[in-house]
Amino acid sequence: MNIAKVIVDVPASSINQTFDYKIPEQFQDILKVGMRVIVPFGPRKIMGFVVGRTGESSFDKLKNISDVLDLTPVLTDELIGLGKWLANQTLSLYITAFQAMLPQVMKAQYKKELERVTDGPLSDELESFFAGRDFVAYEELTGSAVSYSQIQKAVQDGDVVVNYLVKSKITKKHVTTIAPNHEPHLLEEAIQDLSKNARKQKELLAFFIDNQQEIEQSVLTKKFNTTSSTVKTLLDKELLKSNRKEIYRNPYDDKSFEQTTALTLTEQQQETIVPIQEHIRDEKHDVFLIHGVTGSGKTEIYLQAIQDVIEKGQEAIVLVPEISLTPQMVKRFKGRFGSNVAVLHSALSNGEKYDEWRRIHRKEVQVVVGARSAIFAPFENLGILIIDEEHENSYKQEDQPRYHARDVAIFRGENHRCPVILGSATPTLESFARAQKGVYKLATLSKRTNEKEMPKVNIVDMRNELHEGNRSMFSRSLKENIEQRIQRGEQIVLLLNRRGYSTFVMCRDCGHVNECPHCDIALTYHKNSSQLKCHYCSYEESMPTNCPSCKSDLIRFFGTGTQRIEESLTQLIPEARIVRMDVDTTRRKGSHEKILNQFADKEADILLGTQMIAKGLDFENVTLVGVLTADSMLHLPDFRSSEKTFQLLTQVSGRAGRHDLPGEVIIQTYTPEHYSIELASNYDFMQFYKNEMSTRKTFQYPPYVFLTLITVSHQNHVTVVQTAQRIAQLLLNNISNEETVVLGPTPSPIARMKDRYRYQCMIKYKNEPNLRTLIRKIIRQFDDEVRKNDLLITVDMQPYQLM
Numbered sequence: 127m128n129i130a131k132v133i134v135d136v137p138a139s140s141i142n143q144t145f146d147y148k149i150p151e152q153f154q155d156i157l158k159v160g161m162r163v164i165v166p167f168g169p170r171k172i173m174g175f176v177v178g179r180t181g182e183s184s185f186d187k188l189k190n191i192s193d194v195l196d197l198t199p200v201l202t203d204e205l206i207g208l209g210k211w212l213a214n215q216t217l218s219l220y221i222t223a224f225q226a227m228l229p230q231v232m233k234a235q236y237k238k239e240l241e242r243v244t245d246g247p248l249s250d251e252l253e254s255f256f257a258g259r260d261f262v263a264y265e266e267l268t269g270s271a272v273s274y275s276q277i278q279k280a281v282q283d284g285d286v287v288v289n290y291l292v293k294s295k296i297t298k299k300h301v302t303t304i305a306p307n308h309e310p311h312l313l314e315e316a317i318q319d320l321s322k323n324a325r326k327q328k329e330l331l332a333f334f335i336d337n338q339q340e341i342e343q344s345v346l347t348k349k350f351n352t353t354s355s356t357v358k359t360l361l362d363k364e365l366l367k368s369n370r371k372e373i374y375r376n377p378y379d380d381k382s383f384e385q386t387t388a389l390t391l392t393e394q395q396q397e398t399i400v401p402i403q404e405h406i407r408d409e410k411h412d413v414f415l416i417h418g419v420t421g422s423g424k425t426e427i428y429l430q431a432i433q434d435v436i437e438k439g440q441e442a443i444v445l446v447p448e449i450s451l452t453p454q455m456v457k458r459f460k461g462r463f464g465s466n467v468a469v470l471h472s473a474l475s476n477g478e479k480y481d482e483w484r485r486i487h488r489k490e491v492q493v494v495v496g497a498r499s500a501i502f503a504p505f506e507n508l509g510i511l512i513i514d515e516e517h518e519n520s521y522k523q524e525d526q527p528r529y530h531a532r533d534v535a536i537f538r539g540e541n542h543r544c545p546v547i548l549g550s551a552t553p554t555l556e557s558f559a560r561a562q563k564g565v566y567k568l569a570t571l572s573k574r575t576n577e578k579e580m581p582k583v584n585i586v587d588m589r590n591e592l593h594e595g596n597r598s599m600f601s602r603s604l605k606e607n608i609e610q611r612i613q614r615g616e617q618i619v620l621l622l623n624r625r626g627y628s629t630f631v632m633c634r635d636c637g638h639v640n641e642c643p644h645c646d647i648a649l650t651y652h653k654n655s656s657q658l659k660c661h662y663c664s665y666e667e668s669m670p671t672n673c674p675s676c677k678s679d680l681i682r683f684f685g686t687g688t689q690r691i692e693e694s695l696t697q698l699i700p701e702a703r704i705v706r707m708d709v710d711t712t713r714r715k716g717s718h719e720k721i722l723n724q725f726a727d728k729e730a731d732i733l734l735g736t737q738m739i740a741k742g743l744d745f746e747n748v749t750l751v752g753v754l755t756a757d758s759m760l761h762l763p764d765f766r767s768s769e770k771t772f773q774l775l776t777q778v779s780g781r782a783g784r785h786d787l788p789g790e791v792i793i794q795t796y797t798p799e800h801y802s803i804e805l806a807s808n809y810d811f812m813q814f815y816k817n818e819m820s821t822r823k824t825f826q827y828p829p830y831v832f833l834t835l836i837t838v839s840h841q842n843h844v845t846v847v848q849t850a851q852r853i854a855q856l857l858l859n860n861i862s863n864e865e866t867v868v869l870g871p872t873p874s875p876i877a878r879m880k881d882r883y884r885y886q887c888m889i890k891y892k893n894e895p896n897l898r899t900l901i902r903k904i905i906r907q908f909d910d911e912v913r914k915n916d917l918l919i920t921v922d923m924q925p926y927q928l929m
C-alpha cells in the first residue's frame with residue numbers, strides 16, 4: 127500500500143480527479159488518508175489531500191510525495207465521502223469541496239523564489255539583483271533591472287533555478303510565562319546582592335517571593351510598569367525561568383457565563399422532545415421539523431436534546447444564522463454547557479476560527495454552535511444536528527461549492543444514524559411541504575412558554591397618511607405609540623426593511639441617476655464620507671454638486687437609509703434616545719455586542735435597525751415593534767419575495783412582549799391588502815402556506831418543480847450572448863423529459879457587474895435524473911474558452927439569489 131491517491135490543489139475541471147504518488151520510505155508509517163501533502167505537479171510543488179492508499183497503480187513512473195503537512199488527518203473518512211458527494215451535488219471540484227470544509231488558514235499559499243546555484247560569476251544585473259544572497263523572492267523581479275529573458279537564460283544555463291514553495295498560513299499563538307527559579311529564601315538573598323539602582327528587578331523578585339506560581343510575562347511587566355529587558359536580566363541570572371507554550375485564542379471567557387440548568391418543559395415542548403430523545407437513544411435517523419411560534423421554547427428543546435447526546439458521549443452541531451449569533455444566543459449555549467462548546471462565526475479572526483476548529487478536531491468539545499460552515503465540524507460520533515431558523519437564506523452558500531447546509535446536515539445525519547432538527551416559526555415552503563407529505567416529522571408549538579398571547583399587530587395604511595397630509599416616514603399612530611412607551615419607560619424596536627431600498631442620487635430636473643460605471647446599478651449615497659459607492663464592486667466617487675447630465679444643481683438623494691430615519695426621528699421626537707444597528711454601525715469587531723448591551727442596559731429607548739435586529743433578540747422591556755415599510759421587499763424580481771416578507775414580519779413581531787409586559791406591533795405599508803402582510807399580522811402560517819403553495823403551483827415554482835440556474839459572464843457582450851445561446855440550445859437538444867422547461871437566455875437581473883456582462887438560463891424540471899451529467903458535459907465543451915478567454919460559467923443547482 128505504498129501509493130497514495132491525491133486530490134491536488136489545481137482548480138480546473140480537467141484536473142478534477144485523483145493522481146497517484148509513491149509514498150517514500152520515511153512517510154510510509156505516518157501517512158494516513160485525510161492528511162494534506164505536498165506533491166510535485168508539473169514544474170511546481172503544490173498541496174493535495176490524500177483520499178486513499180493502494181498497492182498498485184495503472185501508471186508507471188510515479189513521482190514521490192515530497193512532504194507531509196499534517197501529523198493527524200484533517201479530513202475524516204466521513205468528510206472525504208461528504209466532499210465527494212458535495213462536489214457531485216453542486217457540480218464543483220473536489221478540491222473546492224474539501225477546502226470549503228476546513229478553516230481558511232489551512233488553504234496553502236504558494237510562493238516562487240529564485241535560487242542562485244552557481245559560484246561562478248553572473249551578469250552585472252544579476253549580481254546586483256542577488257546582492258550576495260542565495261535566495262530571492264520572485265516578486266523582486268518586478269521593478270528590478272533584470273529582464274525576464276535574462277532570468278530565462280540563466281535558468282537554461284543552470285546558474286539559477288526557480289523554486290516553488292508551498293507555505294501553510296497557519297499561525298499558532300504562544301505565550302511566555304515567567305516563574306521563580308529558586309526557593310523564596312534564595313530570592314531574598316539575591317535581592318540583597320542586587321545594586322541599589324536595580325529597583326525594578328528587586329520589585330519583581332519580591333513579587334515572586336510571595337507568588338510561587340507562573341505568570342504571563344505581559345501581565346507581569348504591565349503590573350510592575352516595566353519592560354521585558356528587566357525580566358530578561360533576571361532570566362539571564364537564572365533567578366527566574368520562562369516557559370513558552372501554545373494557547374488557544376478563545377474569543378469567549380468561558381467562566382463569565384452564568385450557569386443554567388434544564389427548565390421543566392411545557393406540555394408542548396415535552397411532546398416534541400420525546401420522539402427526538404427516542405431517536406437519540408436508538409441511534410435512528412429522521413428529520414424533525416419543529417414549527418414553533420416565536421418564544422415557544424425551541425431553543426430549550428435543543429439544549430435538552432443536546433444534554434442527552436452529551437451524556438451518551440456523543441457530539442452535537444447547532445447552526446444558527448450568522449446574524450443571530452448574537453451574544454445572547456452564545457450565552458444560552460455557554461451557560462448550559464460551558465467550555466464544552468466551540469463557537470464558529472465570521473466575526474472571529476482567522477486565527478480564532480482555526481483554534482476553535484482545533485478544539486473540535488481534538489475532541490476537546492462536544493458541542494459546536496456556528497454559522498453555515500460549522501456543519502462540516504470534524505466530529506466522528508455525532509448524536510444530533512440542529513438547524514435553527516431553518517428558513518434563513520444564509521444557509522445557502524452563494525459561492526462554489528453552492529451547497530445548502532440543510533442538505534449537508536441530512537447527509538451527515540444519515541451517516542451517523544442520528545436525528546436532524548429543523549426549527550422555525552416560519553418554515554420554508556419546501557420543508558413544510560415535505561413535513562406535510564410525511565418525509566419529515568412535524569412537531570408544532572403553537573403557544574409561547576409563558577402562555578402569553580402573541581402581540582397584537584396593527585396595520586397602518588400609509589396611503590391614508592399621505593391623503594391626510596402626513597408626508598413623514600412615521601404614521602401618526604406609530605409616533606403616538608412611541609411617545610407613550612418612552613413616557614412609560616418601555617422600549618421600542620424599529621425595523622427598516624432595507625432590502626430593495628437604497629439611497630440613490632437623482633437629478634430632479636432631468637431624472638439622471640448616478641450609476642456605477644462598471645455595474646448596472648445605481649450608486650448608494652453615504653452621508654458620513656459624502657461619497658457615492660457601488661455595493662457590488664466598491665467603486666466610489668464624491669457626491670456631485672451639479673447633475674453630470676444637465677448641470678442642474680437640483681441633484682438630490684432619494685430613498686431611505688437608517689441614518690436618515692434616525693435624523694427625522696430625532697426631529698419628530700426630540701426626547702427619544704436612539705441606538706442604530708446596521709452594516710455601518712456594526713462594522714467594527716464587538717460593536718454589535720456593544721449596541722445590544724447599551725439597549726439592554728436601557729441607555730436607549732429605541733433600537734433602530736435593518737434585518738439584523740429581526741431575530742433572536744430577547745429583551746423583556748420591549749413592548750412595541752414598528753415596521754417602517756413592510757412592502758419594500760415585495761416587488762423584487764424573486765418568486766420568494768412574498769415568503770420572505772411573511773417571514774420577516776413574523777420574526778420581528780416576535781420581539782415584542784416576550785415577558786411580563788404585553789406587546790404590540792405596528793406595521794406600516796402601502797399594500798395592506800397583500801396576503802403576506804395580512805396573514806403575518808394574524809400569525810396565520812397555515813393560510814399563508816396554502817395561498818403561497820397555490821401561487822407556486824400556478825406559476826410552476828419550487829417546491830412544485832426544481833430550478834437550476836446557469837449564469838454566463840464575460841467582458842464582451844457578444845461572447846456572453848452567444849455562449850448563453852449555445853448552452854440553452856445544447857440543453858434543449860439533450861433534456862430527457864418533455865415537461866422540462868429551459869428559460870432564456872435572458873440578461874441577469876443585474877445585467878452587468880464589475881465590467882462583466884451577465885446572461886442566464888433557468889431550467890425548470892420535475893424529473894430530469896441525468897441533468898448533472900448533462901450540464902457537466904455541456905460545460906466541458908467550454909473548458910478552453912473558460913481557461914484562455916476568461917469566460918465564466920456558474921451553475922447553481924438550487925438557486926436562492928436570483929439577482
Ligand SMILES: Nc1ncnc2c1ncn2[C@@H]1O[C@H](COP(=O)(O)OP(=O)(O)OP(=O)(O)O)[C@@H](O)[C@H]1O
Nearest residue numbers: 389390391392420421422423424425426575742780
Ligand atoms: N419550559 C420552560 N419554562 C419556562 N420558561 C421557558 C421554558 N422554555 C423556554 N422558556 C423561556 O421562554 C423564552 C423563549 O424561549 P426560546 O427562546 O427557547 O424560544 P424560541 O422558540 O427559541 O424563540 P425564538 O424563535 O423567538 O427565538 C426564553 O426566555 C426561555 O428561557
Ligand SMILES: [Zn+2]
Nearest residue numbers: 633636673676
Ligand atoms: Zn439633470
Ligand SMILES: [Zn+2]
Nearest residue numbers: 642645660663
Ligand atoms: Zn460597481
